Amino acid sequence: MSNLSTTSDDILACARSLIVAGGYNGFSYADIADVVGIRKASIHHHFPSKVDLVRTLVARYREETEAGMANVELHESDPLEQLRIYAGYWEACIANASAPFCICALLASELPVLPKEVGLEVRAHFRSLSAWLTSVMERGARHGQFRLMSTPRAEAEAFMATVHGAMLSARAYDDPKIFGVVTGPLLERLALRSLQIRP
Amino acid sequence: MSNLSTTSDDILACARSLIVAGGYNGFSYADIADVVGIRKASIHHHFPSKVDLVRTLVARYREETEAGMANVELHESDPLEQLRIYAGYWEACIANASAPFCICALLASELPVLPKEVGLEVRAHFRSLSAWLTSVMERGARHGQFRLMSTPRAEAEAFMATVHGAMLSARAYDDPKIFGVVTGPLLERLALRSLQIRP
DNA sequence: TTTTACCTACCTTCTGGTAGGATGGCAGTC
DNA sequence: GACTGCCATCCTACCAGAAGGTAGGTAAAA
Numbered sequence: 001m002s003n004l005s006t007t008s009d010d011i012l013a014c015a016r017s018l019i020v021a022g023g024y025n026g027f028s029y030a031d032i033a034d035v036v037g038i039r040k041a042s043i044h045h046h047f048p049s050k051v052d053l054v055r056t057l058v059a060r061y062r063e064e065t066e067a068g069m070a071n072v073e074l075h076e077s078d079p080l081e082q083l084r085i086y087a088g089y090w091e092a093c094i095a096n097a098s099a100p101f102c103i104c105a106l107l108a109s110e111l112p113v114l115p116k117e118v119g120l121e122v123r124a125h126f127r128s129l130s131a132w133l134t135s136v137m138e139r140g141a142r143h144g145q146f147r148l149m150s151t152p153r154a155e156a157e158a159f160m161a162t163v164h165g166a167m168l169s170a171r172a173y174d175d176p177k178i179f180g181v182v183t184g185p186l187l188e189r190l191a192l193r194s195l196q197i198r199p
Numbered sequence: 200m201s202n203l204s205t206t207s208d209d210i211l212a213c214a215r216s217l218i219v220a221g222g223y224n225g226f227s228y229a230d231i232a233d234v235v236g237i238r239k240a241s242i243h244h245h246f247p248s249k250v251d252l253v254r255t256l257v258a259r260y261r262e263e264t265e266a267g268m269a270n271v272e273l274h275e276s277d278p279l280e281q282l283r284i285y286a287g288y289w290e291a292c293i294a295n296a297s298a299p300f301c302i303c304a305l306l307a308s309e310l311p312v313l314p315k316e317v318g319l320e321v322r323a324h325f326r327s328l329s330a331w332l333t334s335v336m337e338r339g340a341r342h343g344q345f346r347l348m349s350t351p352r353a354e355a356e357a358f359m360a361t362v363h364g365a366m367l368s369a370r371a372y373d374d375p376k377i378f379g380v381v382t383g384p385l386l387e388r389l390a391l392r393s394l395q396i397r398p
Numbered sequence: 399t400t401t402t403a404c405c406t407a408c409c410t411t412c413t414g415g416t417a418g419g420a421t422g423g424c425a426g427t428c
Numbered sequence: 429g430a431c432t433g434c435c436a437t438c439c440t441a442c443c444a445g446a447a448g449g450t451a452g453g454t455a456a457a458a
Contacts, residue, residue: 022312025224113221165360
């Protein structure tokens with residue numbers, strides 16, 4: 001399909017990494033202009049306002065996530081393996097510092113001061129991620145592969161929360177390894193196999 | 200001790216709630232001035248710069264947290280109950296919307312763009328909270344009350360991460376209940392008693 | 399008399415955003 | 429092919445307001 005002028009993509013990519021670094025109020029059009037090598041005013045041609053830019057960015061991020069989840073469903077049917085792929089994705093992002101934070105997790109922390117159009121997109125991401133994780137938990141439980149200590153929904157929320165918290169800790173300690181330290185046992189615990197080890 | 204002019208405390212309290220809402224770059228001296236009922240310039244008398252203000256705020260927050268942990272140690276010796284008190288504190292804060300986010304968790308997400316003096320305080324909070332939680336995990340395991348699936352340290356980090364992530368989710372869903380939904384089972388799982396329920 | 403707490407007035411820099419012009423590619427038409 | 433209009437892209441030059449911060453003053457408490 002049309003390989004449209006990459007400038008707008010460059011702007012989005014740049015905005016993304018700037019948001020990952022400091023959130024919605026942590027960057028300006030001038031920052032993007034510097035990195036992309038374009039004038040501040042030119043950005044307004046592609047994205048009339050900052051809200052437009054970030055809303056587009058988050059919407060695209062949601063599409064990518066949705067596509068990612070569909071892709072996992074397509075190529076891996078084992079629920080535990082699916083969660084491992086998800087956690088592994090972020091572990092890699094954090095390890096190579098390419099995008100060491102989910103922009104929606106970051107923006108969610110600023111929700112009260114976020115333009116509401118952006119807030120809606122962010123909340124939608126949480127719902128769709130949670131819905132997918134819930135379905136994975138359900139399937140894992142149905143197939144007798146997971147032992148859930150509460151409802152699939154609660155288990156999914158706990159999983160998501162832990163992953164988000166682990167991103168935060170990796171940042172706070174400035175240590176990518178902490179993400180794996182937290183998410184590794186999280187995955188192991190879900191697998192029934194862990195029950196075979198008795199105290 | 201001297202009940203110093205409450206203005207400076209008002210400023211700190213106001214800054215705190217503004218940071219809880221939108222992070223370091225989400226508020227300005229003008230915002231504080233409006234709420235406290237003082238002129239913008241007067242704030243500089245109490246806190247010469249924004250960095251001073253936020254560093255002081257986080258330092259005081261750390262002291263409070265430290266005092267809180269000491270207090271828990273003093274009045275409750277049961278490790279599980281200690282964790283319950285900690286989680287319950289935040290559950291209450293989120294439920295009544297008084298301070299529905301840990302400022303250090305929020306600021307940690309902005310660490311890359313935070314003034315480094317502030318960043319140091321934030322990181323210190325993570326370390327001291329983690330250290331306390333680790334000691335609680337150790338004690339719980341030693342007394343045969345917790346069954347840990349990994350090292351006390353890793354279990355403490357996972358606990359902290361989940362609590363932070365649960366704050367985020369409560370905000371994203373705009374639903375205080377989700378915090379309890381996530382942290383409740385987290386506490387139950389730690390208790391040995393849960394092992395008595397066999398599939 | 400010094401200090402504390404606050405004020406008005408002002409400064410510089412950055413903010414998101416606008417107006418209007420230059421360039422250049424790409425239809426359609428002659 | 430040359431001419432034309434058009435639209436996309438990017439530019440310079442602005443703007444109003446908000447940002448953090450300073451200078452210097454007043455009034456009252458210590």
